[in-house]
Amino acid sequence: MVKSLRFGRKLPVPSTIEIKLQLLTLWLKDQMAKEAAEAAANGIRSTSGSGDGDATD
Numbered sequence: 395m396v397k398s399l400r401f402g403r404k405l406p407v408p409s410t411i412e413i414k415l416q417l418l419t420l421w422l423k424d425q426m427a428k429e430a431a432e433a434a435a436n437g438i439r440s441t442s443g444s445g446d447g448d449a450t451d
Contacts, residue, residue: 408416
């Protein structure tokens with residue numbers, strides 16, 4: 395007799411560090427997309443620098 399559902403089966407679970415890295419990567423991609431959209435809305439060209447993007451004289 396073959397059981398279709400087995401309890402107690404061990405599943406591979408990622409480590410805490412891997413989960414944190416995935417969350418950080420997702421957050422960073424989201425932040426970069428937000429900054430690019432904000433820069434496009436303000437008419438400022440996106441750069442790879444870490445400046446705030448304001449070009450006031």
